Amino acid sequence: MTVRLSLPDLLAKAKVIRRHIVMSTTAAASGHPTSSMSATDIVTALYFGGVMRYDAKNPTAPGRDKFILSKGHAAPLLYAILAEAGYFSTDMLPTLRKIGSPLEGHPNYRRLPGVEASTGSLGQGLSIGVGAALAAKLDNFDARTYVLTGDGEVAEGQIWEAVMSAAKYRLDNLVCIVDQNGFQQTGATTDVLDLRPLVPKFEAFGWFAQEINGHDVNEILIAFDKAKHIKGKPSAIVCRTVKGYPIHQMLASDPNHHGKPLTKDEAVQAYAIIG
Amino acid sequence: MKLGKATREAFGLALAQLGETNPDIVVVDGDVGNSTRTELFGKKFPTRFFNVGIAESNLVSVAAGLASSGKRAWLASFAAFVMCNAYDQLRMSVAFPCLDVKVVGTHAGISIGEDGPSQMGIEDVGLACSLPNFTVIVPADEPSTFRAIEALNKMHTPAYLRAGRPNVPIVYEGDFEFQIGKANQLRAGSDLTIIAYGLMIGPALQAAEELAKTGVQARVLDMHTIKPLDHAAVLAAAKETGRIVVAEEHLLHGGLGSAVAMSVVRQHPVPMRFVGINDTFAESGKPDELLAKYGLTAADIVKAAKAF
Ligand SMILES: Cc1ncc(C[n+]2csc(CCOP(=O)(O)OP(=O)(O)O)c2C)c(N)n1
Ligand SMILES: [Mg+2]
Numbered sequence: 001m002t003v004r005l006s007l008p009d010l011l012a013k014a015k016v017i018r019r020h021i022v023m024s025t026t027a028a029a030s031g032h033p034t035s036s037m038s039a040t041d042i043v044t045a046l047y048f049g050g051v052m053r054y055d056a057k058n059p060t061a062p063g064r065d066k067f068i069l070s071k072g073h074a075a076p077l078l079y080a081i082l083a084e085a086g087y088f089s090t091d092m093l094p095t096l097r098k099i100g101s102p103l104e105g106h107p108n109y110r111r112l113p114g115v116e117a118s119t120g121s122l123g124q125g126l127s128i129g130v131g132a133a134l135a136a137k138l139d140n141f142d143a144r145t146y147v148l149t150g151d152g153e154v155a156e157g158q159i160w161e162a163v164m165s166a167a168k169y170r171l172d173n174l175v176c177i178v179d180q181n182g183f184q185q186t187g188a189t190t191d192v193l194d195l196r197p198l199v200p201k202f203e204a205f206g207w208f209a210q211e212i213n214g215h216d217v218n219e220i221l222i223a224f225d226k227a228k229h230i231k232g233k234p235s236a237i238v239c240r241t242v243k244g245y246p247i248h249q250m251l252a253s254d255p256n257h258h259g260k261p262l263t264k265d266e267a268v269q270a271y272a273i274i275g
Numbered sequence: 276m277k278l279g280k281a282t283r284e285a286f287g288l289a290l291a292q293l294g295e296t297n298p299d300i301v302v303v304d305g306d307v308g309n310s311t312r313t314e315l316f317g318k319k320f321p322t323r324f325f326n327v328g329i330a331e332s333n334l335v336s337v338a339a340g341l342a343s344s345g346k347r348a349w350l351a352s353f354a355a356f357v358m359c360n361a362y363d364q365l366r367m368s369v370a371f372p373c374l375d376v377k378v379v380g381t382h383a384g385i386s387i388g389e390d391g392p393s394q395m396g397i398e399d400v401g402l403a404c405s406l407p408n409f410t411v412i413v414p415a416d417e418p419s420t421f422r423a424i425e426a427l428n429k430m431h432t433p434a435y436l437r438a439g440r441p442n443v444p445i446v447y448e449g450d451f452e453f454q455i456g457k458a459n460q461l462r463a464g465s466d467l468t469i470i471a472y473g474l475m476i477g478p479a480l481q482a483a484e485e486l487a488k489t490g491v492q493a494r495v496l497d498m499h500t501i502k503p504l505d506h507a508a509v510l511a512a513a514k515e516t517g518r519i520v521v522a523e524e525h526l527l528h529g530g531l532g533s534a535v536a537m538s539v540v541r542q543h544p545v546p547m548r549f550v551g552i553n554d555t556f557a558e559s560g561k562p563d564e565l566l567a568k569y570g571l572t573a574a575d576i577v578k579a580a581k582a583f
Binding site: 158 | 348
């Protein structure tokens with residue numbers, strides 16, 4: 001089944017998700033809030049904008065659509081989404097990264113329902129998605145697999161190995177979403193390794209590729225819909241995003257703010273900005 | 276001993292056979308299916324066979340994605356390439372989520388000969404043993420490879436099976452037991468125990484014959500399962516024979532020798548000797564020349580047995 005919220009409700013849901021992200025990482029005093037927030041609108045649209053078919057009460061149902069968080073350090077986003085979707089209680093979110101909690105620093109496939117792959121070593125999720133998409137075709141399931149990668153992550157050679165094999169097998173049931181927030185661990189992608197423009201690179205490998213504003217929910221929904229109607233080739237959606245959106249201005253002295261939680265005071269400020 | 280097929284050939288045949296009764300089995304190849312013999316499966320079941328090209332990282336994670344989507348995935352490449360090129364993928368995509376992926380590394384050891392060190396997996400067993408959730412098996416011959424593949428097919432957790440390139444003597448003729456995690460005693464003896472696996476089973480048996488001529492009765496164990504190790508068989512060997520020689524076509528570091536040594540020290544310390552590749556890469560040459568030069572012959576086992 002799908003959950004399709006109205007546009008205002010979707011925007012409200014994204015705010016709830018962002019508040020969960022700030023709350024859980026601040027409570028954990030560690031984690032990657034800004035990496036989670038740049039992709040929030042995209043993943044919120046996937047789960048609550050009528051894009052993905054899933055059943056939180058039957059998380060391993062054959063033929064379900066899958067979301068694979070290849071950039072596993074954005075786990076706080078995934079957990080907030082899964083809790084809001086009903087896979088587990090939102091009460092669990094404050095246990096992020098605490099001993100005994102299945103909400104580990106990076107997603108653990110064996111410990112939490114709704115987690116489709118154990119990630120955290122960047123570069124592997126798209127290949128896992130290729131395997132899932134191949135399996136869906138073998139089983140004649142009309143199931144789609146969505147993989148979210150970072151724009152630093154796409155420097156991993158394995159991403160392009162997966163890109164090539166997905167094109168070979170004409171996996172039109174596979175979507176690679178790139179969260180192009182312009183930053184990676186040690187700085188801006190322009191200073192570390194900039195692969196922009198990504199669209200022609202995906203196209204050169206035989207993919208259908210779009211570039212959109214990753215904070216415009218309308219654009220996101222239209223892009224997912226377009227991808228659904230492309231036959232015979234996999235789809236890439238390169239999303240221009242802002243790391244830490246919408247609290248990036250508050251963090252302007254350190255716009256990457258990679259792998260750092262907000263202090264309690266910053267969190268209070270952040271809630272006000274998120275609204 | 277009669278010469279049988281190479282264990283890689285037996286693997287390819289066994290897998291193609293399993294494909295008939297197991298519609299969920301899928302096989303992933305990295306452009307070496309004619310060497311690993313997965314092409315036998317691929318020719319029979321083309322829709323369930325995926326050649327992703329020369330991309331071992333992708334090979335492993337694609338198999339993982341198939342497995343987490345309900346398929347029973349097998350993948351094969353050269354032992355050196357799949358273990359060394361895709362170790363992080365084995366660790367994160369397969370071992371950690373504990374998926375039903377069976378990894379087969381062929382062309383293991385220095386007995387591949389002329390192709391030389393770049394192609395020789397001599398650390399694969401140690402690396403595989405360092406993956407939690409993995410079972411690690413090295414069959415000695417054609418019949419036991421068939422049994423190993425059958426047994427692995429009954430398991431739903433990850434495993435590594437090492438297979439070799441050359442034809443190897445048949446160790447198991449007629450009926451025999453093959454149980455994962457249970458060593459097979461191939462020869463009785465009470466003066467010392469030779470523990471070996473894979474290609475070294477032949478030399479181990481030969482060494483035992485040689486030793487018998489000098490009045491030393493060696494027990495020979497085929498430790499086809501390196502992990503989980505048969506600690507009971509190790510304990511019995513230590514207690515009943517008092518001395519243990521481990522022989523393997525693998526680096527001494529991290530191989531069966533170290534696993535047996537840990538087991539011996541924990542349970543019943545006795546003197547041990549180790550026959551294996553001593554912290555070096557090999558070179559090109561004929562398999563027999565290499566085995567002789569790098570100390571992996573029956574004579575080397577006899578020498579180790581006499582050195583106590
Ligand atoms: C294989 C691997 N290498 C390094 C890391 C450490 N690391 C974690 S996040 C990160 C930066 C990721 O940048 P990007 O993909 O752009 O994600 P963002 O946080 O910007 O969304 C790095 C290098 C890792 N997790 N995995
Ligand atoms: Mg980035």
